[in-house]
Amino acid sequence: MEGRLPEDLERYIFELVALSRPVAIPTLILVARRVKNWIEPLLYRVIVLDSYPPIDGLPFFASDVLYDILRKKPKPLLEHCVKHLIVTSRTGGGSSSQLRSMLLLACTGITDLAIQSEVPLATHELFAIAKFTALRYLAVHLQHLFRVIHLDFTHPVFRHLTHLEVRDMGGLPDTIWEHIIDIPNLTHLAFRDVNLCPIFGHALDSCPRLECLVFLCQLREDILLAGKLVDDPRFVALKMGGYPALPDSQRDWQRNAIGDSYWASADRFVAAKKAGEINTHRYRIDIDDGAWGP
Structure with a gap:
């Protein structure tokens, strides 16, 4: 036998x-x-809504395939199985807009959502996002959410959020950012705008539960503007490297969806500092070569 x-x-x-x-x-x-x-x-756990194929290891869902899934698969399957969704700026056109709306309305159990700033979300799509009460990871330009449906950081959409990547390059009053610590379960915060350095320094001072603050930057000169943030062992300045075809933000989100991203690198870096394995004054990771800089 x-x-x-x-x-x-x-x-x-x-x-x-x-x-x-x-x-x-x-x-x-x-x-x-x-x-x-x-x-x-x-198979439907990670969906990349983009006209360009995702990183190696993730399936590529062409638009016609996604339409078939949304129309033929049982609704509970999509509610419970789709956990990671990224919407990019390379899905333009009326049909793609309809597809995006269908996904946001059907996949209510999403725990990890990323939306590019160039994507023109409709009001009903923003209201759909506001009902995503299972979110743990969010990467978004918050000004779009706040200005259209008047959210604040106490809204239920943020209730279970642990990891937030702020992609705004300005556009919201400083007083709004000061309330980011109102997110009750926030432990990881990342940002891309050097002008937010002094404001998010307040988040480190006021929020002991914050385990890691990541500054995603392109130039060493940006890092030098981080100011007093470098004195906190939880601060990490992560210099993003180039990648052929995919922008850094999309590549790293996709890697995170399969368990490997800059969040993991930052966590290891902070843990090594706290364990005394590296100098506590070091704060920089260079993604280009994996080096830990000063």
Whole structure:
């Protein structure tokens, strides 16, 4: 009699492979019906709404495929299975706008959402986002949300948020940013605008639960403007590197969706400082070569 693994162990192995390399799922589900039942939902866990293929390991969903999924798959499947969604600026056109709206309205269990600033969200889409009460990770230009539907940091959309990447390059009053510590479960905060350095220094001073503050910058000169932030061991200045085809923000979001991103690098860096493994005065990571700078 041919040997066979216990079913729970077999399922664990298939799920592990599917999560580590979702692009392989369409092939894996051909093994057996039971395997299809186990791992097909994981195929929809990460959706990149972009006309350009995602990073290696993630499946590419063409628009017609996504339409079929939204129309034919049971609603509870999308509510519970889609956890990571990024909407980029390279999905222009009326049909893509409709597709984006359908995704935002159907995938109510999203825990990780990123939206590029150039994407012209409609009011009903913003209201749909405001109902995402399961969000843990959010990367967005907050001025769009705040100005259209008048949110503040005490709104339920932020209730379970632990990781926030602020992509605004100005556009909101300083008094709004000072209330960012009102997000009750926020432990990780990232920003890209050097003008926010002094304001987010207040967040470090006022929020002991904040474990990591990441400044995502392009130039060493930007880092030098970080001011007194460099004195806090929780501060990390992360110099973003180039990447052929994908902007840094999209690449890093996609890596985060499969468990490897700048958040993980920053956490390791802060932990090493606290453990005395590196000088506490060091605050810079250079993504180009992985070096920890001064």
